Amino acid sequence: AQTVTQSQPEMSVQEAETVTLSCTYDTSESDYYLFWYKQPPSRQMILVIRQEAYKQQNATENRFSVNFQKAAKSFSLKISDSQLGDAAMYFCAYRTAMEYGNKLVFGAGTILRVKS
């Protein structure tokens, strides 16, 4: 079974600075997808960024980018120019590409605090 580990329960960053959230995963599959979700206090789950394992190029979405290291099974999220609205819980998630469905395996989450 696949597992996802987020080793940082909490992180803090100063407004306008850069922060990196860590995620590692364990799988024997070669084809899969990885995601970062943001959960603000409203509880809504918001997709931040996604990465296909077969793509070597790291995904970017505006101020959000990932460092995907397939051999190391690492998938970190970098947030540049941090804003107060970035404060939230962030979840790393894995989904197999080997079957249909929408089963996601989540990490435990990292609480990100942004200081003004």
Next chain:
Amino acid sequence: NAGVTQTPKFQVLKTGQSMTLQCAQDMNHEYMSWYRQDPGMGLRLIHYSVGAGITDQGEVPNGYNVSRSTTEDFPLRLLSAAPSQTSVYFCASRPTGLSSTDTQYFGPGTRLTVL
């Protein structure tokens, strides 16, 4: 489109009571699933469905039942509530396909407390 809707938003039950958490989507998505979120554990899959009439167990299915009689609805039933089922429950849906570009939609969640 209303997206994925869940009712109720909050619920308090006594141990042993039963109830159904409702989930509906109006996007004609084949794939639907239920997750529970507990502190320090992220979201864990309870049950999922790949289409009407087809359901299967996820990581933590004990104490929960599901059925999928229509594409739109995927209710989650607690047969005899226990304090260990105190959690936040999320329903999610996704269009058919293997591609990661098929966005997964989450409902707003139901906070359930079992006394």
